[in-house]
Amino acid sequence: MAQMHEIKGWCPTAYRPMATGDGLLLRLTPKRIGLSPQQLVAIAETSLEFGNGQIDLTQRANLQIRGIDPDHYSKALTSLIKRGLLGSEEASEYPANILISPLSSLEKNTRLTARGLADELNKLLLQNKLTEYLPSKFLFCINDCTRLSLYSVKSDILIDLSEEGKTSLILANDYQNPIFIEHQDCLASVIELIKRFLELSKQNNFIFRRMHSLIEKIGINAFLKPLNLKTTLLNKEFKPKKDAYLGLISFNDNHFIGVSGPSGAWKAEQLRSFAQILVQHKFQNLQLTPWRSFLIPIYDFRQRLRLLEEINQLNLITRQDDPRLALIACPGAPKCSQAYGNTEEVLEKFSSYASFFSSPKEIIVHISGCTKGCVKGDPTPLTITLTDQGYNLIKNGRADNKALYQSRTLDELDHYVKNNLNILEPL
Numbered sequence: 001m002a003q004m005h006e007i008k009g010w011c012p013t014a015y016r017p018m019a020t021g022d023g024l025l026l027r028l029t030p031k032r033i034g035l036s037p038q039q040l041v042a043i044a045e046t047s048l049e050f051g052n053g054q055i056d057l058t059q060r061a062n063l064q065i066r067g068i069d070p071d072h073y074s075k076a077l078t079s080l081i082k083r084g085l086l087g088s089e090e091a092s093e094y095p096a097n098i099l100i101s102p103l104s105s106l107e108k109n110t111r112l113t114a115r116g117l118a119d120e121l122n123k124l125l126l127q128n129k130l131t132e133y134l135p136s137k138f139l140f141c142i143n144d145c146t147r148l149s150l151y152s153v154k155s156d157i158l159i160d161l162s163e164e165g166k167t168s169l170i171l172a173n174d175y176q177n178p179i180f181i182e183h184q185d186c187l188a189s190v191i192e193l194i195k196r197f198l199e200l201s202k203q204n205n206f207i208f209r210r211m212h213s214l215i216e217k218i219g220i221n222a223f224l225k226p227l228n229l230k231t232t233l234l235n236k237e238f239k240p241k242k243d244a245y246l247g248l249i250s251f252n253d254n255h256f257i258g259v260s261g262p263s264g265a266w267k268a269e270q271l272r273s274f275a276q277i278l279v280q281h282k283f284q285n286l287q288l289t290p291w292r293s294f295l296i297p298i299y300d301f302r303q304r305l306r307l308l309e310e311i312n313q314l315n316l317i318t319r320q321d322d323p324r325l326a327l328i329a330c331p332g333a334p335k336c337s338q339a340y341g342n343t344e345e346v347l348e349k350f351s352s353y354a355s356f357f358s359s360p361k362e363i364i365v366h367i368s369g370c371t372k373g374c375v376k377g378d379p380t381p382l383t384i385t386l387t388d389q390g391y392n393l394i395k396n397g398r399a400d401n402k403a404l405y406q407s408r409t410l411d412e413l414d415h416y417v418k419n420n421l422n423i424l425e426p427l
């Protein structure tokens with residue numbers, strides 16, 4: 001039976017930090033222009049001075065400083081304000097969750113960019129006082145580029161501008177049923193959709209926190225009925241694919257290097273060294289991606305190999321076939337107060353099996369500190385869930401599914417896997 005979980009109804013920000021198992025968690029939402037290497041140095045130093053030296057990149061392209069002692073919180077905040085990472089008032093933080101294409105505005109012929117539209121949407125949401133009612137997990141995506149598209153991200157409303165001359169709205173990732181609209185009506189239609197979502201959500205005692213659950217319950221046609229919007233059923237099946245986001249990325253004569261840390265986690269010293277390399281090479285702004293990685297624009301193509309070599313010395317991930325990408329772990333204990341143990345030691349143990357993974361492009365092992373499965377809600381070839389009894393090993397399932405094998409200790413679990421290597425095969 002699944003464990004009971006505390007449902008947190010809000011997302012942390014810098015001004016509203018969240019108390020977690022390892023202290024306060026402070027989330028930074030970088031402005032859409034990205035972050036400079038100097039700002040990254042400042043984040044790393046703030047973490048070293050006031051936090052526990054752990055920094056996460058999130059699936060919503062945010063950055064989190066962990067383990068801040070509550071007594072040092074206001075000093076940490078002042079340090080971030082002083083270094084230009086935050087405005088001096090809470091209202092200066094971006095209120096809505098809006099993700100834009102990491103390569104926004106690089107698609108040739110695109111008249112309008114996701115960046116500009118995101119700012120307009122943000123303004124409209126504020127004007128209509130909608131941000132205060134929207135569930136904090138509600139996510140808008142604006143896609144204006146065919147490369148590194150946002151189709152693989154779980155969004156509530158996706159505005160798609162990537163096809164020349166077409167604007168469509170996709171609800172709850174239902175790519176088979178887009179709503180085609182005139183571009184000038186795009187934002188007004190989004191506001192209508194949100195109002196409808198909120199009205200239905202209110203009628204149902206706010207149990208619907210995402211568009212997915214609401215549409216699953218009532219169907220897309222019933223949802224759209226009172227609005228002047230309709231879907232068009234596409235004949236062709238659409239399978240969202242995730243482009244390579246690490247290593248060298250080239251698109252329309254623009255070049256980038258994608259870099260990530262294992263499971264999106266960075267040590268502050270490592271982040272500072274990474275940022276210092278970029279400062280030395282005179283790099284400007286980096287983008288964060290929803291794949292928990294950084295995207296560094298490369299203006300001198302010859303520089304790329306030297307840069308990659310230097311970054312690789314920090315033991316970071318710069319190749320799409322790096323076997324560490326086949327593993328994902330939630331923060332676990334002590335970072336999360338709901339965790340039954342330390343997920344990092346399980347991650348380390350299972351990293352030693354990386355050479356057995358037949359497809360490092362897919363996630364093969366999901367490690368979850370409890371049955372909630374925060375970082376991966378869909379089935380994985382192998383899931384290890386920590387429980388009050390030890391470790392559950394689940395084959396082709398989610399963190400809350402029935403275990404194929406249970407062990408009290410990590411060594412027992414390791415012994416079992418060593419003798420059953422076939423369980424590391426993909427789904």
Ligand code: SF4
Pocket residue numbers: 330331332333336337338339340368369370371372373374375
């Ligand atoms: S899945 Fe991990 S992060 Fe989520 S509540 Fe459980 S232990 Fe915490």
